[in-house]
Amino acid sequence: MSSQEITVRSQELGERLRGFRAGAKLTISDAGKRIDLSTSQLSRIETGRRRPNIETVTALLAVYGVTGARRKTAMALAREACEDGWWHRDRPDFPERQHTLISLESRADRIVNYEGMLIPGLLQTGEYTRALMADSKLVPESEVEQRMVTRLRRHAVLRRRDAPTFTAVIDELALRRVIGGVDVQRRQLQHLLEMAQWPNIRVRVVPNAGAHAGANGSFSLLRQPDGPTVVFLENLTCSLFVEDRSEITTYEKAFRSLLTQALAETQSGEVIASLATAMDAEADSTWSPPI
Template sequence: MVAAVPAPQRREPSKAFVTEFCVLLRTLRVDRGWTQKRLGEEVHLCHTVICRYESGDLIPNEKVVRDLDEALKADGSLTEAWDRLNDTPQARWVQRYFKFESRATAIRHCADFVPGVLQTREFAREVLRRGVEFYGGDLEEKVEYRMLRASLLLREGAPTFSAFVEEQALHVTFDDPDIMRGQLSHLLAMSEKPNIRIRVVPFDRKGMFVSVPCLTILTSPDGRDVVHLAGPLRDQYITKEQEVQEYIALCDHQRDQALTESESISLMRNLLEERYPCP
């Protein structure tokens, strides 16, 4: 009996460039006689991240690529391969996200964590610091980028921003209690802005969902909606009308489960006073 030959899988347009980058990285490492652990030590990353770079499961950012290039004495060949990898329609779309966000007239956000655009510098730095070992990159560059995005809500002609945040986002703990004290105070201050609405989904109102993904719906000046789903490894952008409407319905469900704005403010203020009273 002859086994059926599986149909060839469609390759993503950027897959060939991913393969080129991964093979080149592994070849350069092996040629130097280094293990993945040794290369990780050279660029201050754990060996599992190097493994994922070589398998294509994770793509490094520009700063990490430069570090890899220098450590492996690759004369810029890794950077050139990375440039080709990023010169694809998919990558250009991702890179345009900030531009799209900056032009949005309305933003709706559902998550179980404090939205990035509502984070204080201290909160953002501590959260991003925890991920640098895995994702790589420059911590302060990441913080500055997040602060740049946050400034969009305070400029003239800023978009309306509606956040439906699960209560667990208010219970993040740090060694320094001033970080969360400052974050809660900042949320209260931002909730007073006319274009910002913050509503909390309490623990007892999660409905049929265990947890809502980090979901953002951006509305452009022409009324078109784009859905952005943030994932631990890669983001996803959804533009198909039917799928967009499904995520809008999910966001509406989260909104219906949330406390009112005044109730949410009272909850945040009570939490601040009870857990983080001023010294």
């Protein structure tokens, strides 16, 4: 299987099989011998570069002692590993839906993200995220802490020594939307300025001046050095991973267009700093952003 044939599903299957093997405390050589696979063959399965047949996956799961829901999920991935695109509609659990995104972000060498309503997830402070979940009334209180843990797992990718480059294009309206009160929003903007100083992070602001290529919603593009480029889309109940080359080209074109309309990094920083300063000066919940 060439890198062009690697799919999100085959990578997800490989990662799960690797985790199962680690849980069974088997080396890749020992596991391969159990089912008559070479170390290189099993290694390629675990990296998504080789699509195993159903019999091989069944045998590996038996060796690793995997049963129940985990086995069912792995078998479904094995049956669908060659398919492009993945609609996570059958995963109501938020951390489970985020698992694939976290895996993709960990393998990416470049991530670009457009956000029109909110601060990008990878750049959110904990209190901003918590306020967003609480104020939206869509996240049960019992799930907030679990989602916070999931978000922290996502943030870790930007702090690695080999972290991907991350370009965030943010609509100015997202900066002016006060989440959690003025103090929370001000600290979020200050955090955004701090993150923009990191060598692998670029923050660009699209000024509030008419329509643009992001008018139809937020999206992320994740480029993998050893796998397909993937577009990630998300709504309230499901996630979508787009792998079709023609669709990805459309999103790449949209992002290039957004970059032409966005302010330069220095100007973007000035806009963010100006809003943060204005909030700091007012420091009460009756504050409203300047027109």
